[in-house]
Amino acid sequence: MEHSVKNILKYISTFYLIFSAYASATNFNYGTEFAAKSELAHLSLINALEKVGDRIYGVGVHGIIIFSDDEGETWTQAESVPTQNTLTDISCTTEERCWISGHDATILHSSDAGKTWNIQYQDIDFDAPLLSIHMYDDNTGIAIGAFALSLRTINGGDSWDYLFLTDDEFQPHLNYTYGDQQAWRKSSKDEGYAVGELGKYYVSDDQGLNWLEIDTGYYGSFWSGIKIDNGQSLLLGMSGKLTLATLIDRNVDPPVGKEVYIACYESGLYEDDCKVYVFDNLFIGTKNSMTSAIILDDGRIAISGNGGAIIVVDLHKKKEIQTCIRADRLSNTSIVQLASDEFLIAGERGIRKHSMRECLENFNNTESNSQDSYITVSIN
Numbered sequence: 400m401e402h403s404v405k406n407i408l409k410y411i412s413t414f415y416l417i418f419s420a421y422a423s424a425t426n427f428n429y430g431t432e433f434a435a436k437s438e439l440a441h442l443s444l445i446n447a448l449e450k451v452g453d454r455i456y457g458v459g460v461h462g463i464i465i466f467s468d469d470e471g472e473t474w475t476q477a478e479s480v481p482t483q484n485t486l487t488d489i490s491c492t493t494e495e496r497c498w499i500s501g502h503d504a505t506i507l508h509s510s511d512a513g514k515t516w517n518i519q520y521q522d523i524d525f526d527a528p529l530l531s532i533h534m535y536d537d538n539t540g541i542a543i544g545a546f547a548l549s550l551r552t553i554n555g556g557d558s559w560d561y562l563f564l565t566d567d568e569f570q571p572h573l574n575y576t577y578g579d580q581q582a583w584r585k586s587s588k589d590e591g592y593a594v595g596e597l598g599k600y601y602v603s604d605d606q607g608l609n610w611l612e613i614d615t616g617y618y619g620s621f622w623s624g625i626k627i628d629n630g631q632s633l634l635l636g637m638s639g640k641l642t643l644a645t646l647i648d649r650n651v652d653p654p655v656g657k658e659v660y661i662a663c664y665e666s667g668l669y670e671d672d673c674k675v676y677v678f679d680n681l682f683i684g685t686k687n688s689m690t691s692a693i694i695l696d697d698g699r700i701a702i703s704g705n706g707g708a709i710i711v712v713d714l715h716k717k718k719e720i721q722t723c724i725r726a727d728r729l730s731n732t733s734i735v736q737l738a739s740d741e742f743l744i745a746g747e748r749g750i751r752k753h754s755m756r757e758c759l760e761n762f763n764n765t766e767s768n769s770q771d772s773y774i775t776v777s778i779n
Contacts, residue, residue: 432481432482432483433462433479433480433481433482433483434461434462434463434464434477434480434481434482434483435461435462435483436476437476439749440463440465440474440476441457441465441474441749441750442748442749442750443459443460443461443463443749444459444460444732444746444747444748444749445457445458445459445463445465445732445733445745445746445749445750446458446459446460446485446486446487446488446732446733446745447459447486447487447488447489447691447732447733447745448489448733448734448735448743448745448750449489449490449491449497449735450735450736451491451493451494451497452494453468453494454466454467454468454494454512454513455467455468455470455471455735455743456489456491456497456513457474457733457745457750458486458487458488458489458499458501459485459486459745460485460486461483461485462480462482462483462484462485462486462501463476463480463486464476464477464480464486464499464507464513464516465477466512466513470737470743471737471743471750471752474750477509477513477514477515477516478514478515479514479515479516480507480516481507481516481517481518482501482503482505482507482518482521484501484502484503484505485501485502485528486499486500486501486502486505486507487499487500487501487502487528487529487530487531487544488500488529488530488531488532488575489532490532490533490534490540491534492534492536492537493537494512495509495510495511495512496508496509496510496537497509497513498519498532498534498540498542498556499516499532500528500529500530500531500532500542500544501528501529502528502529503521503522503523503525503526503528504520504521504522504523504525504527504528504529504544504548504550505518505520505521505529506518506519506520506521506529506532506542506550506556506559507519508555508556519552519556519557519559520542520550520556520559525548527544527545527546527548528544528545529542529543529544529548529550530543530544530545530572530573530574530575531543531544531573531574531575531576531577531593532576533576533577533578533591533607535578535588535589535591535606535607536588537555538552538553538554538555539551539552539553539606539607540552540556540607541562541576541591541593541606541607542559542576543564543573543574543575543576543593543595544572544573545572545573546570546572547564547565547567547570547571547572547573548573549561549562549563549564549565549573550562551607551608562607562608564593564601564607564610564612565599565601565610565612567597567599567612569596569597571595571596571597571599572595572596572620573593573594573595573596573601574594574595574596574620574621574622574623575593575594575595575621575622575623575624576591576592576593576607577591577592577593577623577624577625577626578590578591578592578626579626580625580626580693580694589603589604589605589606590602590603590604590626591603591604591606591607591610592624592626592632593610593624594621594622594623594624594634594635595620595621596620597618597620598614598615598616598617598618598619598620598621598636599612599613599614599615599621600612600613600614600615600621600624600632600634600644600676601613602662602674609664611662611663611664611674612662613660613662613674613676614660614662615634615642615644615660615676615678616658616660616678617636617640617642617678619636619637619638619640620636620637621634621635621636621640621642622635622636622637622688622689622690622691623635623689623690623691623692624644624692625692625693625694625700627694627700627714630645630646630647631643631644631645631646632644633692633700633702633712634678635689635690635691635692635702636688636689637688638686638687638688639682639683639684639685639686639687639688639689640680640688640689641680641681641682641683641689641702641710641712641720642678642679642680642681643678643679643680643681643714644676644677644678645676645677645678645679646674646675646676647659647675647676647677648675649661649673649674649675653675653677654677657677657679658677659675659676659677660675660676660677660678661673661674661675661676662674662676681712681720681778682720682776683710683720683722683774683776684720684722684774684775684776685704685706685708685722685724685774687704687705687706687707687708687722687724688704688705688706689702689703689704689705689708689710690702690703690704690705690730690731690732690733690746691703691731691732691733691734692734693734693735693736695711695736695739696736696739697739698715699711699712699713699714700712700714701734701736701742702734703731703732703733703734703744703745703746704730704731705730705731706724706728706729706730707723707724707725707726707727707728707729707730707731708722708723708724708725708731709722709723709725709731709734709742709744709753709755709758710722710723711740711755712778713778714778718777718778719775719776719777719778720775720776720778721755721759721773721774721775722773722774722775722776723753723755723758723759723762723771723772723773724771724772724773724774725753725758725771726761726769726770726771727748727751729746729747729748730746730747731744731745731746731747732745732746733745733746734753737752740754740755740756741753741754741755742754742755758771758773759773
């Protein structure tokens with residue numbers, strides 16, 4: 400537990416050093432409560448990207464909100480953002496309607512495609528950041544953060560109410576919350592998930608109203624996660640920790656040699672309200688921590704990571720994991736797909752383009768001066 404807290408503080412401290420060092424380079428003009436405008440905003444530390452239709456949003460330090468309609472070739476900064484707080488995550492239900500989480504328990508909302516924003520919630524006295532936000536639809540959503548801070552809305556953010564996602568007396572940081580990225584799976588539209596410190600995995604079946612807290616046998620931090628199939632999620636952790644969480648039928652014997660983890664809603668009986676999970680660790684060939692994931696058009700999963708890591712996981716066809724360690728070795732916080740193996744990545748020094756094909760070519764070219772590395776491992 401102490402090790403987990405130290406790693407989180409180190410992670411946050413490193414990012415703050417980056418913020419401070421880069422502020423002068425981005426030529427920000429402070430002095431108001433609104434976010435300052437800068438032509439170089441897209442080169443600042445960007446914490447999250449969100450692709451909605453043809454639009455890509457980015458949010459980051461100093462209240463930066465930017466968007467692009469040409470796959471990242473050009474960026475426009477939002478006209479009116481009433482905070483200079485660090486912004487951590489974004490969730491959109493349409494191109495027009497988006498919500499953003501941030502420090503000082505800040506929640507912002509836009510209903511005009513990101514041009515202007517208003518504060519829906521803020522609690523400066525609580526002195527804790529909201530680290531992630533997920534909207535299930537235009538009305539219902541959840542925001543989570545440090546020290547087990549959890550909020551929920553059922554009216555589009557007109558009000559946000561405290562939610563007891565965990566009763567752990569340690570008050571672990573809740574790092575990321577998500578739903579089902581695949582909109583065509585209508586049966587799972589009410590499902591919610593969250594990950595955080597102490598290897599905890601949280602599951603909801605009612606749009607975040609009630610939660611199961613599931614031990615995973617891991618005691619470090621999960622930074623992010625993504626639902627990949629019915630009953631399955633990939634959990635992204637520290638030091639190369641990539642875990643496949645699988646919900647199994649409680650009436651069927653578990654796989655031989657697998658340890659099972661059972662969690663039950665307090666309100667019900669085992670037969671009705673319990674879930675049984677098994678967790679498998681996948682080796683990615685590196686110890687880089689992972690920060691975010693998306694499902695690609697062909698069903699593979701792309702993952703961003705620290706130290707220049709970009710990872711593509713194929714669980715079904717080739718059953719392999721390909722990891723590119725970029726020559727810049729910069730820490731990446733978020734990723735969106737442009738084409739098959741072409742991406743926009745965000746993090747230190749802003750937003751950049753990345754090609755898995757070019758990384759592999761650079762690695763294989765003995766005459767190249769590139770320091771790109773490329774690792775391929777099979778999934779057993």
